[in-house]
Amino acid sequence: MKEGLPQDPMMRQLVQMARGKMLSRRATLLGLGGTAAVLSLASCAADAKSDLTPATDLSDSEKVLVWHNWPLYMDGEDDASYPTLNRFMGETGITVEYMMEIDDNDTWYAKVKDQLALGTDPGFDVACPTNWLVNRMIGLGYLQTLDNANMPNKVANLAPAYLGDANDPERSISVPYQGIIGGIVYNKKMYKEATGKDAPTSLADVWAPELKGRVGLISEMRDSVGLTLLSQGIDITSEDSLTEDAFNAAVEFIAAQVSSGQIFNIKGNSYGEDLTNGNIIVALAWSGDTTILNAEVGEERFGFVVPDTGSTISSDSFVVPMGSAHKKNAEALINYYYDPVNAAELAAYVNYVTPVVGAKEEMLKTDPALAENPLIFPSEEFLSNVFAFRALTGQEEQRFATAWQNVLLGA
Amino acid sequence: MAFVALGQGSAGNSSAPKKASRVAFILLAPGMIYLGLFFLTPLVSLVITSLKTASFTGEIGMYDYGFQVSNYAYALDQYLPQITRSFIYALIATLMALLISYPIAYFIGVKARNKPILQAFLLTLVIAPFFISFLLRTFAWKQIFSNESPATQFLQSIGVLAPDQYVIGSSFAVIAGLTYNFIPFMTLPIYTSLERLDTRLVEAGADLYATPVQTFWKVTFPLSLPGVISGTLLTFIPISGDYVSASRDFLGGSDTAMIGNVVESNFFRIQDYPTASALSVMLMAAIVVLVSVYVRKSGTEELL
Numbered sequence: 024m025k026e027g028l029p030q031d032p033m034m035r036q037l038v039q040m041a042r043g044k045m046l047s048r049r050a051t052l053l054g055l056g057g058t059a060a061v062l063s064l065a066s067c068a069a070d071a072k073s074d075l076t077p078a079t080d081l082s083d084s085e086k087v088l089v090w091h092n093w094p095l096y097m098d099g100e101d102d103a104s105y106p107t108l109n110r111f112m113g114e115t116g117i118t119v120e121y122m123m124e125i126d127d128n129d130t131w132y133a134k135v136k137d138q139l140a141l142g143t144d145p146g147f148d149v150a151c152p153t154n155w156l157v158n159r160m161i162g163l164g165y166l167q168t169l170d171n172a173n174m175p176n177k178v179a180n181l182a183p184a185y186l187g188d189a190n191d192p193e194r195s196i197s198v199p200y201q202g203i204i205g206g207i208v209y210n211k212k213m214y215k216e217a218t219g220k221d222a223p224t225s226l227a228d229v230w231a232p233e234l235k236g237r238v239g240l241i242s243e244m245r246d247s248v249g250l251t252l253l254s255q256g257i258d259i260t261s262e263d264s265l266t267e268d269a270f271n272a273a274v275e276f277i278a279a280q281v282s283s284g285q286i287f288n289i290k291g292n293s294y295g296e297d298l299t300n301g302n303i304i305v306a307l308a309w310s311g312d313t314t315i316l317n318a319e320v321g322e323e324r325f326g327f328v329v330p331d332t333g334s335t336i337s338s339d340s341f342v343v344p345m346g347s348a349h350k351k352n353a354e355a356l357i358n359y360y361y362d363p364v365n366a367a368e369l370a371a372y373v374n375y376v377t378p379v380v381g382a383k384e385e386m387l388k389t390d391p392a393l394a395e396n397p398l399i400f401p402s403e404e405f406l407s408n409v410f411a412f413r414a415l416t417g418q419e420e421q422r423f424a425t426a427w428q429n430v431l432l433g434a
Numbered sequence: 435m436a437f438v439a440l441g442q443g444s445a446g447n448s449s450a451p452k453k454a455s456r457v458a459f460i461l462l463a464p465g466m467i468y469l470g471l472f473f474l475t476p477l478v479s480l481v482i483t484s485l486k487t488a489s490f491t492g493e494i495g496m497y498d499y500g501f502q503v504s505n506y507a508y509a510l511d512q513y514l515p516q517i518t519r520s521f522i523y524a525l526i527a528t529l530m531a532l533l534i535s536y537p538i539a540y541f542i543g544v545k546a547r548n549k550p551i552l553q554a555f556l557l558t559l560v561i562a563p564f565f566i567s568f569l570l571r572t573f574a575w576k577q578i579f580s581n582e583s584p585a586t587q588f589l590q591s592i593g594v595l596a597p598d599q600y601v602i603g604s605s606f607a608v609i610a611g612l613t614y615n616f617i618p619f620m621t622l623p624i625y626t627s628l629e630r631l632d633t634r635l636v637e638a639g640a641d642l643y644a645t646p647v648q649t650f651w652k653v654t655f656p657l658s659l660p661g662v663i664s665g666t667l668l669t670f671i672p673i674s675g676d677y678v679s680a681s682r683d684f685l686g687g688s689d690t691a692m693i694g695n696v697v698e699s700n701f702f703r704i705q706d707y708p709t710a711s712a713l714s715v716m717l718m719a720a721i722v723v724l725v726s727v728y729v730r731k732s733g734t735e736e737l738l
Contacts, residue, residue: 133702136495163493235598237581281688287581288603290682301582302602417493424494424704431682431703432516432696433689 075142075345077167082351086117089349090356091124091131091150093339094292095315096201098372107368111359117352122147127242127291128156129424139165139344148347149356151200151339154188155245158414160342161190161197167343169195173354176361180380184406185338189414197340198357202376204310204398204409205246205335207328213237213304225331226254229305230285239297239306240277240289244427245412247289247307248273249335259335259412270423278430289431298325310398314374327398329408336409338378370399484711495705502708509712513696517716520692521724523605523680524673527612528620531669532662534613535620539661540654542621543628560621568615572684575611576602579685603687611679616672620665627661628654663732671721693717 099105105121112119124147125131131152138145139160152160160166171178177198185199186192207223215221217233229238240247249259251273258264280286287303288294295316297303313327343353359365363381370377371386371393377400386394397405415423484505489496510517538560546553563571578585579601589595601607631654639649655662677694680686686695693713700710 129704130702133495133705136705159494236600284598286688287600288682289688293683300577300580302580302600417491417496420494421488421704421706425706428699428704429512431688432513432691432699433687 075164077350078142078144078346078348080350081348085349086115086352087120087349088117088149088352088356089120089122089147091122091147092200093125093151094123095312096123096151096339096373096375097121098369100372101318107360107365110365111356115352115355115359117355119356125150125152128153130291132156135344138346139163142345144346144348145344147344148349149341149343149353151341153203153243154197154338154340155412155415157197157340157342158188158190159417159420165344166196167345167347167350169198169343169350169354169357171195173351174198174358174361176358180361180363180366182378182380185378197342198361199338199340199378200360201311201370201373202336202338202378204329204376204401205241205243205250205307205337206310207305207330208298208308208313208316209305209326209328210298210301210303210324211326212324213301217304222326222328223305223330224328226250226307229307230280234304235283235285236287237302237304238280238286239294239303239308240286241294241306241308242289242291242431244424245337246309246335248277248423248427249410249412250307250330250333251277253333253335253410254330256332259410262413265413267419267422271426274426274430281430281433295319311373311375329405334409336376336406336411338376374399376401480711480714483707484715486708495707497707505708505712506716509709509716512709513693513713516691516696517693517713517720519690520674520694520717521720523609523612523692524670527609527616527673528666528670530609530613531616531620532666535617535624535665536658536662538617539621539624539628539658543625544631544633547629557625560618560625563615563618569678571615572611572678575607575614576684579607602685603682603690605690607685608680608690608692611685612673612676615679616669619668619672623665623668624658624661627658631657659732663729666728667725671725674721675717 094100097105098107108119108121111117124134131150135145135147140163142165157166171193177194181194181199185194188194188197191197207226207229209223211222214223217237218228218231220228223229248270252259252265252269255269255273255276257269257273277286281289288297290297294303294306294308295312298306298316299320310327313325316325317323341353341357343350347353360369361379363379363385366377366379366382367385367389370379370382371390374396376398383394383400386400394400401409482499483497485499485501485503486497486505487500487502489498538556542553542556542560546556577583580586581600581602586595586601589601590597590599595601635653635657636649639653640646644652674692675694677692677698678684680690680692680695681698682688682691682695691699697710697713697717700706700713
């Protein structure tokens with residue numbers, strides 16, 4: 024570098040300019056390296072696993088609660104009247120900010136996971152994600168353990184079927200909100216026109232050639248692939264039966280239906296749109312939505328059936344993150360929704376399986392017909408044909424989700 | 435080297451000032467800080483993320499720092515169809531936009547030159563779509579071409595589509611949506627080039643016994659080339675990374691996913707951040723290479 028400069032003035036200037044460029048390039052590299060170092064340090068701190076501890080509970084002084092929930096999941100949602108929720112606010116003086124933030128488990132989790140990992144306020148005090156995601160959050164230590172003493176209704180009225188979960192046997196970290204049954208939603212009139220039959224009874228009916236291009240699937244892996252696995256004779260609750268090979272075979276089967284054009288689309292909650300505007304005639308989807316879609320179009324246009332090979336079941340649960348300073352308010356909310364009167368009122372609107380014992384008796388008083396609906400109050404016999412997707416390990420989850428995602432992307 | 439190709443136009447032979455002026459530095463500082471914070475930092479972070487390895491805990495979405503170059507091979511192997519598809523869609527949509535925009539720009543810039551009111555009106559029409567959100571316009575398309583819509587039924591009745599074929603979810607719908615959304619970006623640069631076209635040159639062409647077609651290819655088109663180049667760049671680059679039109683929630687179906695959809699899905703659905711980052715880096719690199727080759731081949735470095 025320390026060479027003398029040429030005598031010729033023009034050459035001298037050129038050499039100087041070139042050297043200036045070199046320096047600036049070096050400075051740039053240095054800058055890049057510096058940024059990289061700072062970034063890695065900063066993110067190292069964030070990634071380091073530490074034992075999270077619950078935030079100090081300020082519920083006694085702060086009467087507020089932010090609740091993240093799914094759309095079409097609260098009574099009075101069509102006109103934003105929220106009768107049960109408003110009554111809770113009146114009774115307790117707690118102001119609930121009800122946000123329909125969860126449109127899809129994965130996308131919601133992607134939004135809040137960094138704060139959850141740090142144990143800081145993730146923007147909600149209570150949320151109702153689906154059980155498999157709840158299990159992941161429990162495993163990572165992101166959730167607070169609730170105090171049963173503040174939730175006497177829950178202790179008294181939680182259906183015993185929900186107890187004994189491996190990660191949360193007492194249901195003191197995650198308290199079920201609603202149970203969801205996956206099955207076949209169909210447009211009654213158009214299904215009859217297309218196939219000549221009244222209603223589909225099995226998944227084979229969904230893959231019938233008359234329905235080419237008119238079939239929708241929900242993007243929730245455990246429901247769409249779960250129903251397909253069941254139709255192939257796989258026991259989705261068992262590790263021996265639901266192997267990775269079996270899973271991949273079912274995913275390949277669905278992929279073949281996509282490439283043959285049988286399946287019109289695979290999407291999240293917005294599959295309802297495709298049903299209401301007639302894009303699709305049948306869908307593998309969720310039970311409660313049928314009622315709400317019918318209410319939306321103002322007639323009994325859609326029906327829901329449990330396929331003869333069985334349905335999937337899952338549940339969404341109340342959870343309180345480590346970063347929430349309003350645990351006691353959340354417990355008051357859970358306790359309120361475990362009062363059978365309130366649970367019945369909620370179930371009558373959302374039409375999902377209620378985990379609250381005694382809600383059926385309450386509904387018999389107000390709406391006896393609805394109380395006989397097995398999709399809200401499933402009988403033992405009905406439940407014998409309904410199965411929960413088995414728990415997956417982290418690696419399995421990653422591989423299964425990648426395989427399923429590749430179908431969504433048409434790989 | 436790609437940057438050299440792009441930057442050559444500005445590297446004139448005027449001698450650089452001896453001392454950087456303090457004022458110039460102060461004026462540049464906000465821009466440099468902004469770019470440093472919001473461009474350079476994320477870029478470095480992106481490259482670092484693209485080299486991470488799966489965490490030993492095996493939990494989904496957990497990654498450790500590493501130097502796993504194979505992430506790139508994996509991403510390429512796994513998503514080559516979507517990468518190829520993105521560039522094919524972008525190429526077709528850019529060409530379609532050019533074919534549609536050039537006559538529009540020519541009419542506004544040359545034919546309507548002496549009618550300022552008409553010219554202003556037509557320009558407003560070109561820009562008008564910007565007044566409505568891109569998402570809303572794409573949703574409108576979705577409604578227009580839904581399976582039970584009159585438009586789809588008409589296409590089926592005249593035999594363009596078979597009775598069990600639909601518009602939404604097809605490559606056609608995605609490319610048409612992309613083309614439509616980017617037409618203003620193509621029309622305006624071409625218009626600015628053509629607006630300055632000296633019509634006496636066209637007359638001279640005719641005087642020298644050139645046919646109108648010859649005049650167009652020898653005179654008009656070369657003079658409008660700067661507009662065409664910047665128009666194609668302004669459409670091709672964003673289209674390659676677009677994920678709205680091809681999304682299953684909009685015009686796309688299950689076999690129309692582009693790189694943008696793959697990246698989105700890897701980030702938000704399966705939390706495979708390294709693969710998503712590797713794809714983003716590759717998309718960026720591919721665009722830089724393609725664009726620099728394009729600029730070189732079209733011999734227009736000095737026009738940019």
